[in-house]
Amino acid sequence: MPNVYDQLMGRVGDVDIGDIDIGDPTEMVDKLAAKMYTERPFTREDEVDVGGYDGVAIAALGGTHTLQVQVDNPFKPVAFIVPSWQAPGLQISNIKIASVNLVEGQPVPADLFTEVSTQNGVSYPTIQTSGRILIDFINRSAAAITPNVALKGRRIRGA
Numbered sequence: 221m222p223n224v225y226d227q228l229m230g231r232v233g234d235v236d237i238g239d240i241d242i243g244d245p246t247e248m249v250d251k252l253a254a255k256m257y258t259e260r261p262f263t264r265e266d267e268v269d270v271g272g273y274d275g276v277a278i279a280a281l282g283g284t285h286t287l288q289v290q291v292d293n294p295f296k297p298v299a300f301i302v303p304s305w306q307a308p309g310l311q312i313s314n315i316k317i318a319s320v321n322l323v324e325g326q327p328v329p330a331d332l333f334t335e336v337s338t339q340n341g342v343s344y345p346t347i348q349t350s351g352r353i354l355i356d357f358i359n360r361s362a363a364a365i366t367p368n369v370a371l372k373g374r375r376i377r378g379a
Contacts, residue, residue, distance in 0.1 A: 234336040262294065262376040270295060272369040284313070287355045287367050292377075297344045297353075299372040304334035309361025316354040317345050327340060327358055333369075 272289035301308065311327035322344060333340045345352055357367050 297373040314356040
């Protein structure tokens, strides 16, 4: 007894498409005038501030927290700011944009990035559309701290 495939093929027979000449498929592709995707150009640049706050308090002495800051358009940070009243006792163990880690070695004091610091200017990679920046904090003080940050920079967008 033949298998199911042979039974089905016996019923169908040869396929006949008549006298239609489909031509060379490679020539047909050019004639289709396929539409190519083109990215919308970014034509505007704005100086903007991006805030980071999620209301999560870091437990005292040794507590950690990762703050996520989301952007909707490509954003190039030029300054990273932690309020000076909040910085004492707060350390930053990592700042991450995409796969780029921006803190090397041991955690850095958040005081480095306060509004009164002369060193809060940064040259971080551009955060892409719908991208995020992750900031890892460590609390070294005796009281709980709720991190609050700001990023100053340039946002680019379409018309």
